[in-house]
Amino acid sequence: MSFLSTHQSGPFTHQVSSVQKTMFTVLLALMPATAFNLYLFGWPAILLFTVTIGSCVAAEAVCLMLAGQPTKAALSDYSAALSGWLLAMSLPPWAPWWIGVLGAVFAIGLAKHTFGGIGQNMFNPAMVARVALLVSFPVVMTAWVMPHPLFSAGAPGLADAIAITFGGQVPDSVSAASALGYVKTELSRGIPVTQSIAHVPDLMDMALGTRAGSLGETSAVLILAGGLFLMAKRIISWHTPVAVMGSLFLMGTLFHAIDPARYTDGLFHLMSGATFLGAFFICTDYVTSPVSKKGQLIFGAGCGMLTWTIRTYAGYPEGMAFAVLLMNSLTPIIDQYTRPRAFGRTLKGEPLPLEGKL
Amino acid sequence: MKLFPIRGGIHPDYRKELASEKAIVALPLPATLYIPLQMHIGAPAEVLVNEGDLVKKGQMIARSGGAVSVPQHAPTSGRIQAITQIVAPHPSGLAQTTIVIEADGKDEWAELPEPIADPFAADTFAINERVAASGIVGMGGAAFPSAVKLSLGTLKKLDTLLLNGAECEPYLTCDDRVMREYADEIIDGARIMAHALGAPKVVIAIEQNKPQAIDIMTKAAAAFAEIAVVGVPVQYPMGSERHLVQAITGRETPARKLTADIGVVVHNVATARAVHHAVRFGRPLVSRVVTVSGGAVREPNNIEAPIGARVADLIAFCGGFEAEPASLVNGGPMMGQPLPSLDAPVVKGMSGILALTAAEINQQPASACIRCGSCVTICPCGLVPVEMAAFIRKDNFEVAARLGVMDCVSCGSCSWVCPSHIPLVQYFNYAKGMINIQERERRKNDQTRILAEAHTQRVEKAAAEKAAALAAKKAQAAAAAAAKQKDETPA
Numbered sequence: 021m022s023f024l025s026t027h028q029s030g031p032f033t034h035q036v037s038s039v040q041k042t043m044f045t046v047l048l049a050l051m052p053a054t055a056f057n058l059y060l061f062g063w064p065a066i067l068l069f070t071v072t073i074g075s076c077v078a079a080e081a082v083c084l085m086l087a088g089q090p091t092k093a094a095l096s097d098y099s100a101a102l103s104g105w106l107l108a109m110s111l112p113p114w115a116p117w118w119i120g121v122l123g124a125v126f127a128i129g130l131a132k133h134t135f136g137g138i139g140q141n142m143f144n145p146a147m148v149a150r151v152a153l154l155v156s157f158p159v160v161m162t163a164w165v166m167p168h169p170l171f172s173a174g175a176p177g178l179a180d181a182i183a184i185t186f187g188g189q190v191p192d193s194v195s196a197a198s199a200l201g202y203v204k205t206e207l208s209r210g211i212p213v214t215q216s217i218a219h220v221p222d223l224m225d226m227a228l229g230t231r232a233g234s235l236g237e238t239s240a241v242l243i244l245a246g247g248l249f250l251m252a253k254r255i256i257s258w259h260t261p262v263a264v265m266g267s268l269f270l271m272g273t274l275f276h277a278i279d280p281a282r283y284t285d286g287l288f289h290l291m292s293g294a295t296f297l298g299a300f301f302i303c304t305d306y307v308t309s310p311v312s313k314k315g316q317l318i319f320g321a322g323c324g325m326l327t328w329t330i331r332t333y334a335g336y337p338e339g340m341a342f343a344v345l346l347m348n349s350l351t352p353i354i355d356q357y358t359r360p361r362a363f364g365r366t367l368k369g370e371p372l373p374l375e376g377k378l
Numbered sequence: 379m380k381l382f383p384i385r386g387g388i389h390p391d392y393r394k395e396l397a398s399e400k401a402i403v404a405l406p407l408p409a410t411l412y413i414p415l416q417m418h419i420g421a422p423a424e425v426l427v428n429e430g431d432l433v434k435k436g437q438m439i440a441r442s443g444g445a446v447s448v449p450q451h452a453p454t455s456g457r458i459q460a461i462t463q464i465v466a467p468h469p470s471g472l473a474q475t476t477i478v479i480e481a482d483g484k485d486e487w488a489e490l491p492e493p494i495a496d497p498f499a500a501d502t503f504a505i506n507e508r509v510a511a512s513g514i515v516g517m518g519g520a521a522f523p524s525a526v527k528l529s530l531g532t533l534k535k536l537d538t539l540l541l542n543g544a545e546c547e548p549y550l551t552c553d554d555r556v557m558r559e560y561a562d563e564i565i566d567g568a569r570i571m572a573h574a575l576g577a578p579k580v581v582i583a584i585e586q587n588k589p590q591a592i593d594i595m596t597k598a599a600a601a602f603a604e605i606a607v608v609g610v611p612v613q614y615p616m617g618s619e620r621h622l623v624q625a626i627t628g629r630e631t632p633a634r635k636l637t638a639d640i641g642v643v644v645h646n647v648a649t650a651r652a653v654h655h656a657v658r659f660g661r662p663l664v665s666r667v668v669t670v671s672g673g674a675v676r677e678p679n680n681i682e683a684p685i686g687a688r689v690a691d692l693i694a695f696c697g698g699f700e701a702e703p704a705s706l707v708n709g710g711p712m713m714g715q716p717l718p719s720l721d722a723p724v725v726k727g728m729s730g731i732l733a734l735t736a737a738e739i740n741q742q743p744a745s746a747c748i749r750c751g752s753c754v755t756i757c758p759c760g761l762v763p764v765e766m767a768a769f770i771r772k773d774n775f776e777v778a779a780r781l782g783v784m785d786c787v788s789c790g791s792c793s794w795v796c797p798s799h800i801p802l803v804q805y806f807n808y809a810k811g812m813i814n815i816q817e818r819e820r821r822k823n824d825q826t827r828i829l830a831e832a833h834t835q836r837v838e839k840a841a842a843e844k845a846a847a848l849a850a851k852k853a854q855a856a857a858a859a860a861a862k863q864k865d866e867t868p869a
Binding site: 029030031032033034035036037038039041042093097099137138139140306307309310311312313316355359360361362363364365369371372373374 | 640712
């Protein structure tokens with residue numbers, strides 16, 4: 021018997037893991053928050069969610085075919101579905117269908133496959149799509165609605181939902197501002213934070229998600245549960261989320277202490293917008309964030325601080341997506357400067373001096 | 379004893395229970411034994427016998443081939459059947475010169491060298507000479523000539539002999555069994571080695587998944603104050619020489635230095651036992667304990683096999699295959715090498731023979747890297763495998779070298795952990811080979827250039843001398859002519 025057919029060298033054992041399993045675990049972690057939010061925002065949200073993910077998977081298949089790559093194996097890794105899922109969670113739940121389709125073209129076609137497909141993209145596909153949509157269609161992309169839980173009084177039925185999503189007939193009366201947007205608008209009218217903050221949902225509502233916002237912005241608690249699940253499964257580590265939320269909280273608290281009338285406090289920053297979704301699911305994206313733990317701390321802190329800066333000073337009420345894209349562009353250089361110290365060498369790569377010798 | 383953390387590492391499925399409770403059994407003497415001339419790092423041994431010669435067990439049949447080399451001995455008594463090319467236990471599957479012995483079944487010992495009566499009164503040189511003459515190599519797998527390592531004490535100041543009983547490779551249980559069954563022999567061998575090295579302290583490190591071995595070794599060492607038996611955390615690759623030294627002493631061996639430079643020499647526990655046999659009884663290394671295991675083996679076992687027994691003999695002794703093995707491995711599953719054939723012989727550095735099923739290997743086609751960073755987190759050498767692999771894929775060895783690929787110990791942790799199943803360690807082994815070739819090429823070119831320059835200089839110098847001589851001659855002639863003219867000119 022000959023074993024010369026063995027052309028692979030060691031190791032002759034492998035951890036039970038695969039890209040597919042990793043992606044699927046992330047989808048699983050998103051499940052509770054998604055289910056709850058789909059319930060909160062009803063049929064229009066469910067339709068948009070389905071259209072967005074379907075378009076992303078279709079876009080992935082088309083791109084793979086154009087590139088002449090095998091489609092079946094690549095589609096089964098769930099990466100396109102995950103991008104679509106995260107994109108859907110960053111959209112206004114009652115946005116029209118073409119927002120989801122266009123988003124898929126931006127996310128999968130432009131952000132992912134022009135760079136070479138999975139593992140090669142510089143920028144987070146879902147965030148590229150969100151930002152492109154937000155800049156191109158600011159009105160549609162900021163048309164928030166208050167929750168209309170499924171089967172509750174006044175919630176749209178399936179037929180109404182089809183009219184909303186595919187007919188673009190959003191009833192005017194339902195629109196509402198997100199907390200971040202409201203505070204920002206009031207501030208621009210000269211009303212200090214100390215007054216406007218009284219009219220936003222209290223922190224408990226924000227944590228549970230019964231407020232206006234995108235699918236993923238609301239319900240911090242369920243997003244947190246998903247994030248902790250990912251940590252327990254060792255898909256992500258604590259470094260990125262802690263750095264993102266820590267820096268955002270610190271900036272908020274610090275400036276709030278300096279001028280409470282101008283700046284909202286740290287806890288408000290943590291609980292509003294896409295902080296939790298960003299910290300646990302967007303900033304932790306493997307492909308577009310640094311590979312070392314030290315790099316992830318820097319990356320996360322950068323995301324947190326930029327988010328605070330954009331929310332506080334820039335034209336847009338929410339800055340997570342912009343912050344992530346800006347930090348994505350720094351990932352290669354962060355990687356270069358945060359390589360671990362090699363065994364037996366100094367940080368500069370020189371052999372250690374023989375000083376420990378007796 | 380205070381231990382120190384080591385970076386990274388993994389926790390593979392150990393599967394030691396397959397063989398750990400099987401006491402060591404001797405392999406029934408095979409009819410034919412195959413002794414390759416090279417089963418160690420260094421120069422191959424040189425044949426001392428001819429076809430048809432009768433040899434006794436323990437008789438030297440090939441002498442050491444250089445400063446870094448070891449002799450080979452007959453593992454049993456019999457007749458030299460042939461000196462020929464036989465497939466070697468090397469992934470290439472190439473043949474190498476091998477002495478084939480037809481056993482006579484008597485297993486009769488040759489006249490052995492006298493035991494060293496009091497090794498602790500003997501000098502380093504006498505012990506090293508005996509170890510060298512006994513053909514002992516590192517039995518953990520590297521097969522480096524032990525006498526060379528034992529002479530480090532004369533060059534460096536050492537404080538600790540670290541005996542490696544970590545056995546961090548999955549499946550392997552040979553060191554575990556040797557420690558449990560021959561603890562006194564190991565302790566005695568270790569004391570002799572420490573004496574030869576001039577190291578005042580001996581630490582025996584054993585991973586905590588071998589509690590019986592720790593217990594038995596602790597008891598065996600109780601009588602000697604200079605010996606400490608330490609249980610170390612179960613964390614692959616704890617048994618890597620540099621990492622074990624760090625875990626025990628907290629000292630980090632600088633790159634491109636030896637552990638001896640920071641006062642520690644590491645030897646395997648089975649090597650210590652071989653030294654005990656050589657010094658106390660004059661017996662050379664003619665057999666070793668091999669773990670035969672894996673899901674495809676009917677009855678996994680720990681076998682004391684003569685060097686030169688065929689792998690097939692050991693597999694047959696274990697009841698043959700239960701299932702078609704997907705891979706046959708020489709050593710552990712993490713760092714072992716593929717065995718090209720069942721006809722390859724057992725060699726001195728062979729700690730295990732594994733016949734693994736496809737399910738155990740879990741090999742899948744590689745997919746694209748998703749930059750998850752697991753390889754960076756677990757690399758015990760602090761390297762960035764993802765980045766090195768990207769450059770090596772483009773054959774950019776210069777950058778790969780700058781990123782530290784030559785510091786990689788090929789432990790395989792990155793390949794094991796990669797969710798995309800990218801064979802990272804294969805990339806690194808390839809790069810190391812290529813960089814070594816380029817380095818050799820560069821040295822050769824330098825040498826050629828130096829010789830060529832020297833030649834040019836010589837030629838130029840000779841030409842200059844010739845020209846100078848010619849010029850001097852001319853000048854002389856001119857002077858003479860002038861003088862003559864002067865003479866001839868009437869005053």
